[in-house]
Amino acid sequence: MRFNWNYLKLFLLIVCITGLYSFSDYRSNQKxxxxxxxxxxxxxxxxxxxxxxxxxxxxxxxxxxxxxxxxxxxxxxxxxxxxxxxxxxxxxxxxxxxxxxxxxxxRQPIGRIGGLTQFYLDEDGKKMPLSRNYSARVPIITGKITGKSLEDVYVILQFVNDDDFLRKNIIGIHIDDEEKYQLRFRVENFVVNLGDVNDLEEKFSNFKAFYAKAMKDQTLDNYKIVSLEFDNQVVCTKI
CATH class of the missing domain: 3.10.20.310 (membrane protein fhac)
Structure with missing residues (x-):
């Protein structure tokens, strides 16, 4: 029977490659x-x-x-x-x-909880401790802090962060005893009664339309409360 040298060559090649790989891996691990x-x-x-x-x-x-x-x-x-x-x-x-x-x-904070126990709410809705190195300029959350209200606040903050106008102007969210939400703005003296967290897109769309018109008419300083609680309406209380 004739011996096939090609099989032997292939076997030796495999042995050499395996040996070189093992040696290389050993040398690498020793570094x-x-x-x-x-x-x-x-x-x-x-x-x-x-x-x-x-x-x-x-x-x-x-x-x-x-x-x-x-x-x-x-x-x-x-x-x-x-x-x-x-x-x-x-x-x-x-x-x-x-x-x-x-x-x-x-982690990136999007809101800061005020009160006796202070902490941030991060971009994932989780509690985040304050930092000794830096104080983030994010909306301050005050009022009735509960697990449910923090979930709602997180929904509001997500919406605010995704909107350039709201992100630049809203500096605070207050939670009343009925767990309804009130917004405070950087410049304007009025507060915005948001109500619950339902229909946020419609509420903020209505508010921005009101704001643009009131700014054009130079009447923003005439109001102390702007309510978005009612369906498709902006109800204002004058000073």
Missing amino acids: KINGISLEFVSENNLFLSKDVVNKLLIQNYGSLKNVPKEDIVLNTIEKVIETNDMVKNAQVYLTINGELKSKIAQ
């Missing part, structure tokens, strides 16, 4: 971390500094520099960074040259 790079990916990175993140890593791992790559568990490092209350999420990876990189997204 050590030669540096750490932190990057904040959010537009507004005001609540957390790189020094704070580095301190957090040092507290948990000591110095990561010169640690063998095989000893690094990336998922664990991500979870450690995400323990900081200002971090939304973190992605950690290793580069070919042995640099440990982390991309960090900070």
Whole structure:
């Protein structure tokens, strides 16, 4: 029987490739971390500094520099960074040259709860602690703070943030005892009774139409209350 040398050559080639890959993988794992790079990916990175993140890593791992790559568990490092209350999420990876990189997204507040216990409401509707580094310019929420009213406030804040006019002008939301909502504006002296959170698009559309006409007529200073509680109406109380 004639021996097929091609099979032997193929077998030896596979053995060589596997050996080279194993050796390369071993050498790669033996390499050590030669540096750490932190990057904040959010537009507004005001609540957390790189020094704070580095301190957090040092507290948990000591110095990561010169640690063998095989000893690094990336998922664990991500979870450690995400323990900081200002971090939304973190992605950690290793580069070919042995640099440990982390991309960090900070949480973004959209409202601030006033009263004895103060905190932010973030873009996901979750409670977020105040920062020692920076005070965000977001609407202040006052009045009857409950789980239900915070859910409603979050709905209002989402709508406000998506509208350039409302975002620039609304500085406060007050919750009365019946869990109805009152808006305060940056410049105007009147307050806006919003009522509940139903039909927000229609209510704000009506309000902006009223505002544009009253500004044109120079009558904005004549009102102390503007109510949007009634169907498809803007009811005003004069001073």
